[in-house]
Amino acid sequence: MTEALSPNNRSRLSRAQHQLALTVRTAGAYLGVAAFVVVFLVLSVPALRQQVTLLHEAVLVALAPEGTRQAISSMGFVSPPNVVAPQVSPVDLDSVPVRVLEQLPETNEKTQEPEIERTERVGLLGDIPLEQIQAARELFGVSEAQLKALEHYIARKYRVAKAVTDRIVESAFVVGAELNVNPVLILAVMSVESRFNPYAESGAGAQGLMQVMTRVHTDKFEKFGDGPEDAFHPEINIRVGAQILHDCIRRRGSVTNGLKCYVGASGPDDGGYGTKVLSEMRRMALAAKIKV
Numbered sequence: 448m449t450e451a452l453s454p455n456n457r458s459r460l461s462r463a464q465h466q467l468a469l470t471v472r473t474a475g476a477y478l479g480v481a482a483f484v485v486v487f488l489v490l491s492v493p494a495l496r497q498q499v500t501l502l503h504e505a506v507l508v509a510l511a512p513e514g515t516r517q518a519i520s521s522m523g524f525v526s527p528p529n530v531v532a533p534q535v536s537p538v539d540l541d542s543v544p545v546r547v548l549e550q551l552p553e554t555n556e557k558t559q560e561p562e563i564e565r566t567e568r569v570g571l572l573g574d575i576p577l578e579q580i581q582a583a584r585e586l587f588g589v590s591e592a593q594l595k596a597l598e599h600y601i602a603r604k605y606r607v608a609k610a611v612t613d614r615i616v617e618s619a620f621v622v623g624a625e626l627n628v629n630p631v632l633i634l635a636v637m638s639v640e641s642r643f644n645p646y647a648e649s650g651a652g653a654q655g656l657m658q659v660m661t662r663v664h665t666d667k668f669e670k671f672g673d674g675p676e677d678a679f680h681p682e683i684n685i686r687v688g689a690q691i692l693h694d695c696i697r698r699r700g701s702v703t704n705g706l707k708c709y710v711g712a713s714g715p716d717d718g719g720y721g722t723k724v725l726s727e728m729r730r731m732a733l734a735a736k737i738k739v
Contacts, residue, residue: 587737596735601731615634626693
């Protein structure tokens with residue numbers, strides 16, 4: 448039949464055959480890549496592998512003769528239609544055989560782990576008893592709502608996790624009550640010194656939330672156990688920093704002069720440090736409607 452075609456027709460047919468072969472090869476290459484990707488995903492993703500397996504089993508049942516569908520289902524390839532697997536809770540012991548339950552060890556109060564007392568330090572921020580926080584609030588005339596507003600302001604402005612901010616503010620209030628130092632002032636010092644980063648460290652060696660010069664105040668860390676290594680513990684850093692601030696205010700006679708002492712200014716000029724701290728203190732108090 449090809450011999451009967453004219454040269455032009457044979458040329459067009461040859462080009463069409465060549466184009467068809469090229470298309471088939473291209474499609475085959477794409478299908479090969481797609482198959483490789485699908486196989487890779489099925490093997491690497493357990494959830495997808497399970498879905499493919501279920502789909503395959505469903506196809507087997509659908510293509511099987513009518514008389515063998517029930518047999519395939521009973522072999523466990525797929526679940527029978529309209530049957531929902533029971534949702535067994537981890538604590539549902541009704542479906543556990545009695546012989547297994549008999550082998551379980553008995554639990555009593557003696558084998559249970561003791562509860563952690565609230566007076567222990569837990570984690571990095573410690574664990575302050577609630578009664579101490581309440582007593583500190585009452586001493587400074589701050590309601591619980593005002594305390595929460597202060598925590599929210601700091602967490603939002605300085606982008607600190609709310610749970611961490613809560614504990615820092617609570618520590619500032621408890622320590623402030625012990626030393627008779629305004630806790631909002633303590634928090635304002637933290638904001639200027641470290642922006643509430645407990646791991647901050649300056650080129651001069653100041654460390655932690657309140658940027659304590661650890662090598663200068665080594666003696667103040669000794670009573671906490673690990674010495675200068677505790678400088679990065681937020682609760683301990685607040686206690687030491689607040690103690691230094693308290694001593695500076697007492698020696699210099701005022702908050703303004705005490706801040707100059709805290710920053711290490713030997714003369715009347717502190718580089719604007721005191722103004723920054725007191726301005727942030729007022730902003731915090733205004734946000735929480737606390738009188739300072």
